Amino acid sequence: MxxxxxxxxxxxxxxxxxxxxxxxxxxxxxxxxxxxxxxxxxxxxxxxxxxxxxxxxxxxxxxxxxxxxxxxxxxxxxxxxxxxxxxxxxxxxxxxxxxxxxxxxxxxxxxxxxxxxxxxxxxxxxxxxxxxxxxxxxxxxxxxxxxxxxxxxxxxxxxxxxxxxxxxxxxxxxxxxAIIVGNSETGDADSTFGLYGVMRAVELMKRHVQKQRNSKLDSFKIVVSDEEKTHLVPVDYVAEIVTGALTKSVNGSVYNVTNPYPPTNGMIMSAIRDGFDFQELEWVSFDQTEQLTKLEQKMNEPLAVFEPYLNRTIDFSEKNTRALLDRLQLNSLAMDRAMLDRIVAGFRHRNEQPEHV
The missing domain is CATH 3.40.50.720 (NAD(P)-binding Rossmann-like Domain)
Known part of the structure; x- marks a missing residue:
């Protein structure tokens, strides 16, 4: 074909x-x-x-x-x-x-x-x-x-x-x-959007904290709702479904290629904090932004466009997608902490540069 x-x-x-x-x-x-x-x-x-x-x-x-x-x-x-x-x-x-x-x-x-x-x-x-x-x-x-x-x-x-x-x-x-992230096995990704925009912001925050180690700055806050869930889907999982749909989809059908068990933002941010070895990182909800310093407010500004995606949990039906996966003899996505760790590591390895303190 x-x-x-x-x-x-x-x-x-x-x-x-x-x-x-x-x-x-x-x-x-x-x-x-x-x-x-x-x-x-x-x-x-x-x-x-x-x-x-x-x-x-x-x-x-x-x-x-x-x-x-x-x-x-x-x-x-x-x-x-x-x-x-x-x-x-x-x-x-x-x-x-x-x-x-x-x-x-x-x-x-x-x-x-x-x-x-x-x-x-x-x-x-x-x-x-x-x-x-x-x-x-x-x-x-x-x-x-x-x-x-x-x-x-x-x-x-x-x-x-x-x-x-x-x-x-x-x-x-x-x-x-949903929000496409790196390969489920290797973490490899060629993207600067979505979760990678968040990780880029964290990377910049860590660099700033390291420069201020001699000051009283002992934490840095990012605005993310801890208990909300975000639908991350690995790029290889999406590609497998898309290519399989060439022969196994039903005419006129819609398929939500989402995460049946989406991780909480707290779980995602914990993986980012640990993956960046950035224990000073904290996260607060969108109704607690008064806690932010002026510097934190400024560094959180680029993340404002992601608020509608990080500040609500969406329940996606996926009956059609599950049926398609069955026809393709594929398992549904099972994203655990280990997979998140690989995805964070994939970003870090691609962007890692010598840091000067």
Whole structure:
């Protein structure tokens, strides 16, 4: 089977590429930047490289930027599409760009898929298209009646509707990962967002505390609700489900790729504190910010965009996902403290630099 993959050079896309190659698929990666694509290709194993073919295009252009000639060449060669490309930004000033890429780009890709006469279209969305709710369903949400945290969530919600409108033309499915983190076994990750933004802030806090060892500064506070739970999902777990859905998903279905037993934020922060050997780190809830010093307030500012994700526990239904896992003969995610430790270590090893006290 031959798969047209968007977002191949991204964090999740790279792992999806590797899994597809391991399963014997040929990958046609939709590429906009040739230089970036070639650099990315050099990071892949020889076997994966052999399975990758570049398709130059642009999702912001009609039919993904492919000429009629190129479309004719690919028609009959492409069986399926995995759309994992997205523009992840929580900046209100980028609302127009977010919608152009995440919604209009999806629309153009659907048109291209129809011209290519593909059989299956998988859309990688986000679990947070539920907006500010606390209960996530495996069904489409109505964007007009929903309050969203940011334009990214909203754009992905509309894109899901666009995808589902094609289910009479070809097999479609929507996969909604929660907060993607590193490999479950190695902790390896190529990401700077989500949990990695939090760890980067902790890293900076530790450096500051070390510089102040001769002062009375004996702790540093980060704002995170201790008892709330956060749905972290390892990138390899997500990739396994996405690639498996090519043959085992049900047409018109939505899958919440979330964590059946999400860790508490206290458990996550304990793993970060110990992994960074930063015993001065403390965490307080969002209603205790008056305890923060001016310096702590300043260093917590970049984390404000994550408050809607770290200050509530969401219950996600996953009946469809469990059924898909059964068909794939895969176990549900079982994230324990040891896995969290590996994920933290993966970040530290990638970013570790000699520290000067």
């Amino acid at each position: 031959n798969v047209l993959l968007t977002g191949a050079t991204g964090f999740l896309g790279t792992i999806i590429t590797n899994r597809l190659a391991e399963k014997g698929y040929e990958i046609y990666a939709l590429i906009r930047n040739e230089t970036k694509a070639k650099d990315w290709l050099d990071t892949l194993s020889l076997n994966t490289k052999k399975a990758v073919h570049f398709v130059y295009g642009d999702l912001l252009k009609p039919s993904g930027g492919l000429t009629d000639k190129r479309i004719n060449e690919l028609t009959g060669k492409i069986d399926s599409v995995i759309h994992s490309a997205a523009y992840l930004s929580f900046d209100d000033n980028e609302r127009e760009t977010v919608f152009q890429i995440n919604r209009q780009g999806t629309r153009e890709l659907l048109k291209l898929a129809e011209k290519l006469d593909i059989s299956t279209f998988l859309h990688v969305s986000t679990a947070y298209t539920l907006g500010r709710g606390k209960e996530g369903f495996e069904a489409l949400y109505q964007p007009e009646n929903r309050e969203f945290v940011n334009a990214y969530e909203e754009s992905k919600c509309y894109a899901e509707h666009d995808v589902m409108s094609y289910q009479e033309k070809f097999h479609v499915a929507v996969l909604r990962p």
